[in-house]
Amino acid sequence: MWKKNTGILTPKIKVRAVFSLLIALLFCFYSGCFIIRIPYKVVKGTVKGTYYVVKGAYELTAGTTKLVYHVGKFTFNVVKAPIEWALTNDDIESIDELSPKEAIRQGRVKNAPYKVKGKMYYPLSVEQSYSYQETGVASWYGYETLTKEGGRMTANGEAFDPKGLTAAHKFLPLPIHVKVTNLENGRWIIVRVNDRGPFPSDHNPASGERIIDLSAGAAKKLGFYEKGLAKVKVETVQLEEE
DSSP, X not given: OOOOXXXXXXXXXXXXXXXXXXXXXXHHHHHTOOOOOXXXXXXXXXXXXXXXXXXXXXXXXXXXXXXXXEETTEEEEEEBOOTXXXXXXXXXXXXXXXXXXXXXXXXXXXXXXXXXTTEEEOOOOHHHHTTOEEEEEEEEOOGGGGGSSSOEEOTTSBBOOTTSSEEEOSSSXXXXXXXXXETTXXXXXXXXXXXXXXXXXXXXXXXXXXXXXXXXXXXXXXXXXXXXXXXXXXXXXXXXXX
């Protein structure tokens, strides 16, 4: 007679299962087979294991207004912007349901949802960002800030430096570091992502399909400053303090 399978192992089946496992282990012992071990340690959820040693503190903390650090051959100068400075991207309407300035003041920016021209954007969590990798088109931005009076502030409250090695991204936590490789010439650099963008512009809606906006300084390092656009590979890296 057919009996319904309840999914619960009977005592006899449990004994058989344990006995079978012991037989298998004894077979492995005498036949020379071995247990395969993972050849690397996964730390903090990082699958690729891409780490770079950083010399110096790389996070602005309470009371800190300026810091300089080095990642390999790349130097980063980070300055906290005066709160009255305008944002580099003034299309950002809100961050974490607050005005952008108030969210920056309260430190509620890192991966908070934000709104641009009525559209909500939901950044990745810190854990999700560890394994981020994407190939697409990069552009560069910020030239217009050179012709305006006063400084400009990134979406996480840092002073924007067109000559620095920084970038804007729609979905990565702020700040974070990424390796950007120009697939057209093989050049690569590490940049600090501290801003939001690129977004569709009124005169060029397709610009929102670009995956990253780099500073002019970063675009020059990658060799596409004059061209304006380049096909790139972007992947997050993690920093370990020396």
